[in-house]
Amino acid sequence: MRALVTGGAGVVGRALCRELQERGVCVRVLTLPGDPLVQSFPRNIDVVYGDVADYASIRPAFDGVDCVFHLAAILLSRDASAFERINAGGTRNVVSACQDSGVRRLLYVSSISVTYPVLTPYGASKLAGETAVKESGLDWTIVRPTLVIGDGGGVEFRMYADFVCRFPVYPLPGGGRSLKRPVRSVDLVKGIAAACLTPEAIGNTYALAGPEVMTMAEMAARILRTAGKRHLMFPLPWWVAKRLAVLRNWIGGRRVSAEQALAGFLYDAVPCIENAEKDLGYHPKNAL
Template structure:
């Protein structure tokens, strides 16, 4: 298939690109590194020239926090909605949207709401669409995965409240496997949460990451939620990841029913193992 892969330079996009190339697909990558700024692509007309000869579109563009130039509305809502409408206009039927776990009727953050708005546009169109909502993704090369690995290396683990936030992390290779299956699946018009089968508290997850890095369990410092929010507000200029809203999303946790994914894949997602924290789709493919 000829596949337009938007956000091809990111953590998810790079891994999808590599798996697509290995399975013989032709990939047209798109991102700012390929000369296209999504925030300028807010009308279907902007997309039409890019859809010639394309069989399927995968959108992996996203930001976790806003900056002066990177805003949720154009990147998460306006540009993808224009893209989906252009696909409808030109007959590119198969469209995969990487959304996020929590971009549903319970959404409260600007991040989730802006994703959900585009997901809803896609669902309203007569296309062979898939809305994929990954949980926390771990594996080699992810920005948030790397941040959590660094936090886990500290001699004192800092957790919010009692650190019992519920997480069902998923390995990057299972996200990619789901994407590959969506390209050929006859079950279309699907919204799928992509997550692992195992549930961890946030504290357990950090201790797991220490173990994966060959470290003994560390003592835990509990920070009241209000203090964590205040710290995030003060530290937010340092990184888009350090936003109070991101802490509120973490407080809710990242978990859901995994059964629909298991049924779709015909297998369970990978159980967490230490080596997976240092693996991506290439290392998994080479090992198998």
């Protein structure tokens, strides 16, 4: 079997490539031209270049593959239109490339943020991608990861860890009471691989999270304990956080809108993983 992994040079993408190879799958990676991270790939991984926002540039990569793992996306941008162009439009291009090349099997990595009661531009773009996948007529499966930890850590977790470690006294909107189920990257990629390689997963959507529920404040305390720091948290009232929009500067700088920075603190992300456990043999361990 030969699989194409879009966005394969990212943190999760590289881990997924290793997981697929361990399962005996031949891997082809689609990434942006000039991506320096491809130098870390072993020689037996086929690397092709293209931009999912440009259909013509990615179409040849789909020839001769049996399944596609679509991970390519942007998480952070001050340009709201970039989410639509790359995440939503890029997914529609991947769907079209599968259809035109005769690839039937498509695994789409979405985000748990599509379940938030109010969507950020990022969440809306991922939900639009889900719609394109579901309406494709392909043999699709969708997975929705939560906060990714380990193997370098996902972008959101690294930003949060840097934030709480940077300031001796750090503010958390709402006192950090929102609930999360962070997932280890090693468990996430096992779930992603199984979701695409298991026939019973076709036509299903799975949440991929860790087993433990914790608040953002509890997560910060564990991060600091691991780092050997004794910083103090003070709760920041929601109206202050929203009015001043300071969280954007403290955590993400110019890469993150205030709306997106606050969403992770405002909404719970504690999905049920029973279906993934039953269908995929998904049994994650505690992330922290």
